[in-house]
Amino acid sequence: MGMHRKTITLTEQQDDWVKTQIESGHFGNDSEYIRDLIRRDQQAKERLSSLRQALSDGELSGKPKPLDISSIKAAGRKLKKAAN
Numbered sequence: 001m002g003m004h005r006k007t008i009t010l011t012e013q014q015d016d017w018v019k020t021q022i023e024s025g026h027f028g029n030d031s032e033y034i035r036d037l038i039r040r041d042q043q044a045k046e047r048l049s050s051l052r053q054a055l056s057d058g059e060l061s062g063k064p065k066p067l068d069i070s071s072i073k074a075a076g077r078k079l080k081k082a083a084n
Contacts (some may be wrong), residue, residue, distance in 0.1 A: 008034070 010018065018033055027033040 018030055021027050021033050022029060027036065
């Protein structure tokens with residue numbers, strides 16, 4: 001994977017925050033911190049996309065049916081018993 005150099009501008013408060021994260025040992029340098037933020041943002045966007053897709057699938061799956069709590073509890077007990 002190739003690396004690309006970027007130039008960013010931070011406020012003094014943001015720069016202090018990044019320095020604090022590095023000094024606390026969470027990251028080795030500014031680049032590691034920024035890459036971590038980007039990874040987290042990508043993951044959040046993927047989770048949001050998956051959630052939206054699940055909601056859409058649910059809406060398209062047909063008419064809703066009444067919720068049967070007893071059946072749900074029984075299925076959970078059955079799964080728990082099988083796991084033991």
